[in-house]
Amino acid sequence: MKRVVITGLGIVAPNGVGIQQFQKALQKGESGVSYFPELKELNFSCCIGAKPNISEEKKKDYFTDLELRNFNSSGILYGVIAGMEALSNAGLQPASKEESPLWDLGVIFGTGTSGVEKFREAIYKLDDKQVRRLGSTTVAQTMASGISAYLGGKIGAANQVTTNSSACATGTEAVLMGYQHLAAGKAKQMLCGSCSDDGPYVWGGFDAMKVTTFKHNEDPERGSRPMSASASGFVPGAGAGALLLETLESARERGATIYAEILGGHVNNGGQRNGGSMTAPNSEAVQRCIKEALREAGVSADEIDYINGHLTATAKDTVEIENWSKALKRSGVDFPYVNSLKSMIGHGLAASGSMEVVAALLQMHQGFIAPNLNCEDLHPDIVSVIDESRIPREPLYTELKTIAKASFGFGDVNACVIFRKN
Numbered sequence: 001m002k003r004v005v006i007t008g009l010g011i012v013a014p015n016g017v018g019i020q021q022f023q024k025a026l027q028k029g030e031s032g033v034s035y036f037p038e039l040k041e042l043n044f045s046c047c048i049g050a051k052p053n054i055s056e057e058k059k060k061d062y063f064t065d066l067e068l069r070n071f072n073s074s075g076i077l078y079g080v081i082a083g084m085e086a087l088s089n090a091g092l093q094p095a096s097k098e099e100s101p102l103w104d105l106g107v108i109f110g111t112g113t114s115g116v117e118k119f120r121e122a123i124y125k126l127d128d129k130q131v132r133r134l135g136s137t138t139v140a141q142t143m144a145s146g147i148s149a150y151l152g153g154k155i156g157a158a159n160q161v162t163t164n165s166s167a168c169a170t171g172t173e174a175v176l177m178g179y180q181h182l183a184a185g186k187a188k189q190m191l192c193g194s195c196s197d198d199g200p201y202v203w204g205g206f207d208a209m210k211v212t213t214f215k216h217n218e219d220p221e222r223g224s225r226p227m228s229a230s231a232s233g234f235v236p237g238a239g240a241g242a243l244l245l246e247t248l249e250s251a252r253e254r255g256a257t258i259y260a261e262i263l264g265g266h267v268n269n270g271g272q273r274n275g276g277s278m279t280a281p282n283s284e285a286v287q288r289c290i291k292e293a294l295r296e297a298g299v300s301a302d303e304i305d306y307i308n309g310h311l312t313a314t315a316k317d318t319v320e321i322e323n324w325s326k327a328l329k330r331s332g333v334d335f336p337y338v339n340s341l342k343s344m345i346g347h348g349l350a351a352s353g354s355m356e357v358v359a360a361l362l363q364m365h366q367g368f369i370a371p372n373l374n375c376e377d378l379h380p381d382i383v384s385v386i387d388e389s390r391i392p393r394e395p396l397y398t399e400l401k402t403i404a405k406a407s408f409g410f411g412d413v414n415a416c417v418i419f420r421k422n
Contacts (some may be wrong), residue, residue: 015345083109102156106159108174117197172352173413174353178245182246192240196238198238198240263418266416272411308403310406
């Protein structure tokens, strides 16, 4: 088995586009949540959300004018920008059109839905009997694998180029899939990550389910409240995170900067049994996922310094902390530090795992823990399990050596990966 490291990062987040801007936002605890009048007009209960701010000039850095004509897929936009930044951050260049493709570089980039706005546009045109006006890129923008296809073409990636989809666990799962491909010796580099569209046609279903918050429309930045006693649901978000995974041998040959080594991880499912359902986790499966990730990584539970949680600001936050405590057999002040990026950028859905992995690795690489926003009133069921000092509410500068990231999603899916500072 080849050893696998991370040599490049890319991010398009509601509180920062690009690694430099995003890292500053993490250190300062800056929120990317805002109020959207459009949601109010559509009779949403939750009228706040979080989406990246991309200028027209920024789009032209990554897409030609021809590509931008009739382009209407925000998830692909975010994913391409994040993916290309990760490639550049790793010190790699796309193959030119005159060169051979990059046989040893692949792409595994996930999404939940793709091109929802483009689908809507196409439906209206079809209903008006204007099929010939759909344009030549409608399929590419709306197929699930559109994001990996766009990235693969821009880079010239010629190894495996594919898209995974596992709800909120998509991004974390993509990293593990890339790790396994590289560890098996099937490539030298893999660009991995995930993205999510923004807007009412993605967020509306969650509003109808009453899992989004409705209490903070007048105070958006206070709305996302993971681990808080006053949490009332998640804030919907969007964006993309990307990582360039590489064999250690290849990274050393290139003299690349190494952010971390992937020690291993695990993906499983609760079978929607024993308390698990389409929307709720099977706690036994969650704990098994964490334990198996540690076993496959060859790491003991007491080595984990920090957990980047899934922690969505719903009633399941208390269950997640309890599951971590039981899986690690650690509680009180012995529990690792834990935080949730969702307190700053809401729940990025399929993009959440990859954005959170990028955040976790930046914190480990730079030696700090970002603050948990809006949890001054920690949930009593959480502080009965772990000491509140393990939930930093101000930036904390400390060395992190071994960290865990897990994501849990609809369909009772679980993914956990272990990283170590190189």
